[in-house]
Amino acid sequence: MANKADLEKGLELRKKLLGKRASAVTALRELAPDLEEIMNEVLFGRVWTRPGLEPKMRSAITIASLMAMQRLPQLKGHIANGLNMGLSKQEIIEILIHIAFYAGVPTAVNAFQLAKEVFQENEK
Amino acid sequence: MANKADLEKGLELRKKLLGKRASAVTALRELAPDLEEIMNEVLFGRVWTRPGLEPKMRSAITIASLMAMQRLPQLKGHIANGLNMGLSKQEIIEILIHIAFYAGVPTAVNAFQLAKEVFQENEK
Amino acid sequence: MANKADLEKGLELRKKLLGKRASAVTALRELAPDLEEIMNEVLFGRVWTRPGLEPKMRSAITIASLMAMQRLPQLKGHIANGLNMGLSKQEIIEILIHIAFYAGVPTAVNAFQLAKEVFQENEK
Amino acid sequence: MANKADLEKGLELRKKLLGKRASAVTALRELAPDLEEIMNEVLFGRVWTRPGLEPKMRSAITIASLMAMQRLPQLKGHIANGLNMGLSKQEIIEILIHIAFYAGVPTAVNAFQLAKEVFQENEK
Amino acid sequence: MANKADLEKGLELRKKLLGKRASAVTALRELAPDLEEIMNEVLFGRVWTRPGLEPKMRSAITIASLMAMQRLPQLKGHIANGLNMGLSKQEIIEILIHIAFYAGVPTAVNAFQLAKEVFQENEK
C-alpha cells in the first residue's frame, strides 16, 4: 500500500521533470497502474527527492546510465527532463561526449541524434 | 601520432584520479601501449580536462554508466577515483541508490559490494 | 543436415506460437534459409517441445529474457505468442511488473508499450 | 516512509526465498539501509506477493532474466531460491537450456556452472 | 589538439567506408564537432588504418560487435561499409549466422532485417 505523502512528493517531482511535456508512460499507466504508483511513490517520491544529491546531478547520472544501456526513448525523455532540472545544453553535450569513451562511440551517435531532437523541440 | 601537450595533461589528470593507488591497466599497457597512449592523450587529456563539466560531475557520470553496464573492475576503480575527485562517500552511495531503479536491483547489489571494499581499503 | 522429424515438430510448434499471425523472420528466411531451418529444427523442434517445462512456462521465461535484454521486436512477438500458449493478459502484465525491478524501470516502460499494442491488435 | 505491513510481508517472503541460506546483500544493507528497506517493502512485500503469478513462476522468470543479463551472483542466488519456491532441479535445467538460444550459448555455459555449484551446496 | 596528418588519413578512410552514402552522424557533428574530430583523427585515422589487420577483417569484427550489442543504426551502416571494404554479401551473411549462436537468435533476426535493407538499397 502506497504512502500518500511520498506519492504526492513523487507526483510533484515528476511535474518538475516533465515541465510542459506530457508523460510518456501511458501504456504502463493503463496496463499496470500499481507499478506506476510504485514508481511515483518510491522512485520519484522517495529517491529523487533525497537530499544527498542535488536534482541536477541526479539528472546527469540518469542520462549517463540510460545512454550506457541504450534505453533510447527514456534517454530522450531524460535529456528533456535534464533541461528542466538545471542542466544546460552544453552540460548535456559534455555528458554525452564523456560517456562515449566508456560505452562506445555508437552509443554516442544515437544519443546525439536524440539530443538534437530534444533541443529542436525545445526551441519551438 | 600523439599530441605531447594533451598526453601530459592526460597523465596529470590520471594521477589525480588514482591518488595513491597504482593503475589497474597493466595488461593493456604491456600488450597495447598505443591504445594506452590514446587513452591518456584523448580520454584523459582531451575529454576529462574539458572545462564544460567539473571533474566531480565527470566522476559521478562515469560511476553511473559503469554501474549500469556492470563493468565491475572499472566501477570499483572509479568509485575510488570519485573519492579523489571530490565526491563524498555519501554522494557515491546516493548515485548507487538512484541508478538501482534505472538499471535494476542486481546492479546495485554488486555495486555496493565494490563500494564497501573501496571504503574499507581507503580507511587503511 | 536437418533431422526431418524434428523439423516437422518444430514447424508445428511454431504454428501454435504464431496462431493467426504471419512469421516476422522473413529477412532471415530469405538471406539465411539454413539458419531458419536450424531454428525450426533445433529451437522449436528439439527445445520448445521438450517435456520438462510446459509451453506456457516457456513463453513466460522467453518474455522475461527478451524484456531484460530489450530485444523489442522479438519481445512484442513473444507477448503475442504467449497469449497463444496459455498465458492470460494479466499474467503477462505480472511478468512485466516483476522484471521491472530486476532489469530497471525503463525496460518496463518499453515492454508495456509493446504489450498494449499486442493487446489492441488482438481485439480486432 | 515504509509501509510496515508490506515490509513484514516482504521479510517473510524473503525468508522463504533464502531458506537456510544467509542473505547476500550485506554490503547494500550496511551502506544503504534505506534501499534495502525499499527492496524488502516493495520488491518482496508488494511485488513478489502479488496473487497474479504463482511464486514458482516468479522464480522461473527471475532466473531467466538474470541469466539473460548475466548478473551472475544474483543468478546463483535465485537458482538456489528457485529450489525453495518449488522449482525442481530439472525445471531449472530446462530454463537454462531454453534461454541459451535467446541470450546466446556463452550465457548458458556460465549459468550451468552456477547451477552445478548450487546443486552441490544443496546436497551437503 | 588534433594531429592534422591523422585527421586527413581518417577522413580518407571514412570516405572509403561510406562509398556513395552520406555520413549518418550529422547530429553528433553539429552538437559535438570536437568528438567527431576525435573520431576522425583517432578511430578512423589512427586505428582503422593500422597495418596489423586488413580493412576487410576490421569490417567483419565491427559488424560482429555491433550485432552482439544490438547497436542497430550503426550495424546497418557497417554492413553497408563492409561491402565497400571487400566483404561479399555471402560473407556478411555468414558473420550474422555465426554470431547468432553467441549473442542469441533475436540478435540475428534483427541483423538480417537490416542486411536485407542494405542489400536492396545497394542494388538500386
Added chain:
Amino acid sequence: MANKADLEKGLELRKKLLGKRASAVTALRELAPDLEEIMNEVLFGRVWTRPGLEPKMRSAITIASLMAMQRLPQLKGHIANGLNMGLSKQEIIEILIHIAFYAGVPTAVNAFQLAKEVFQENEK
C-alpha cells in the same frame, strides 16, 4: 535427434579449437548433455564448418562479439582458440584495440587482462 555425421564434424572442429586445453563446459555437459550435443552438432558441426568464412575469420568475429558483450570466461577461451585457428598474438591485440572504440574502453581493459593470461599460459 542428433545427426551423427554433423556431431562428428563438430567434435573434430572442437578439438582443433581447444588444441591441448581441456574443454571448459564441464558443468553444462554434466547437467545438460542434450544441450552440449546440440552445441557440438549444430554450432561446431554445422556452423563453424561452413565453407563461406575461413576458420581464422570465425575466430576473429567470435572474439569481437564476446568482448563486446563481456562474456569473460568465453572470451578468454576464444582468445586461446584463436591462436589455434591461425590468428597471431598481434592480430588478436589489433582486434581488442579496434573493438575498444565500439564497445567502450572498459571492455578493452578486461579483454587485455585475459589476453595476457592466455599468452602467458601459452608460453609454458
